[in-house]
Amino acid sequence: MAKRKKISNINWSILLTILALLYVYPIIMIIFNSLKQETAITTNGAFTLPTSETFAGLANYVNAIESKGFLQSLGYSLLITVTSVAAILICCSMCAWFITRVKSKISQALYFLFVFSMVVPFQMVMFTLSQTADALKLNTPYNIWVIYLGFGAGLAVFMFAGFMKSVPLEVEEASMIDGCNPLQTFFRIVLPMLRPTLVSVGILEAMWVWNDYLLPTLVLDIKKYKTIPMLIQYFRGSYGRVEMGPMMACITLTVIPIVIVYLLGQKHIIKGVAAGAVKG
């Protein structure tokens, strides 16, 4: 019995290994195609490895960085993601604390509105949101975080409030009696206890903002500012012929950092994402 189980376990392991290899193959394929010369990248040759004749070295990467503005896009993407996530973490955790600690009709109505906003699909507000952003001049990478704070608040407040309901009031009351004002209580007592939730919310919102395509496309002026997803979409949209080499170089340059960050922090990331799913 035990032996039979062992053999079947080996079979399953082999199956899983094959599946895992198939799983990483699409990414590997993009990487080796990004090393080919433009003329060698053909529709039916995507699976063949570069040969000594078709090998282009890092030419596509140089092209992507020098003439396609990859570094600029990377900068904008980083800027937008960092400012948005920071704003969401600070503002929404404060707001969620207020909503859970002050029991009034208004705070309950607010909570309901935040939860409601999580459900509404982006298409419902995309046109009016981009017009509002234009009217208020919130259409640059330097202040688009206001929009992200507004549209991302739902999930963040919901997750923070969910956690705060389980935090005992006594600690906070003690600190208030000891003479802390609410701000001190929040930043010295509540925020440190929130750390796991901060990590979860931070990861979820960062993934969303980093990968978001439609919102920045509609809000930002595409001629001046392109985030990474906008840049990759722009390859097909605006050049006469799609330059596959630089495009695959851009995709590789986009995917590799994500994979590295993921491998470094996978425990937090998997936990954080799963926590968001179970609550959502």
Place this chain on the structure above:
Amino acid sequence: MEKAIKRYSPIFVLPTLLAFTIGFIIPFLEGLYLAFCQFTTVRDAAFIGVGNFKRIFSDTTFLQSFKFTVLFALASIIIINVIAFGLALLLTRNLKGTNIFRTVFFMPNLIGGIVLGYIWQILINCVLSLVGEPLLALNSTAGYWGLIALVSWQQIGYMMIIYIAGLQNVSEDLLEAAQIDGASAWKTLWRVKLPMVMPSITICVFLTLTNSFKLFDQSLALTGGDPNHLTETLALNIYYTFYSRAGAQWKGLGQAKAVLFCVLVIVISLLQLKATRSKEVQQ
């Protein structure tokens, strides 16, 4: 304590509330109103009543995209959940390398929809040209199955994690009792494990359902709706109605479609909430 916090409400609530008003409340209310108007910008809106909504049902591309989205959602829900559950079963058997497998299967989830779309476009077009079929731009069947393959690749790992958490919560006693009673592995799966992870199944089914209905980036990058709007998801159809047609009549129609779409997604989410709640009671 409440009173003290209340005095600080401007600091605690106002930043989020202001951004929320700009980023959600105003656009939402305006969007609701504009669905009953003819307009090209927010300022030149003229109220015309329910005309936009009537026109939705004579728009064949919308009906086509609705059909496509429903068929796509059905197939992807089944495929993603069956495979994810199977993988979760295998990865809770203490096999060697479980952690590596878990890491690999989860990874595509972190890659953005646009990037995923282009990766799969290159991959699928290569397969199609090798077997001598028309490429994605002319092949709606391949577009349909390609989109399913793409979202499966993206979401299986995510659902797998939720199923693993569910399976790890099934108590050892219960499994032992089943074994003592002489239940086969197959029977244990159907009669013990499956009922015990029902909450996870509900969560995953509805997550895949809402994800499929809201799908936009992947569809835009993989096929862009080609050929001839045949592989357009609802979200993509709304986008095209807004932005790839000139003239005042289209924006109103697009907004009306968006409202209808929003109602649809809200109904699905309410059903989800109800289903999850009722399952929680039984536990």
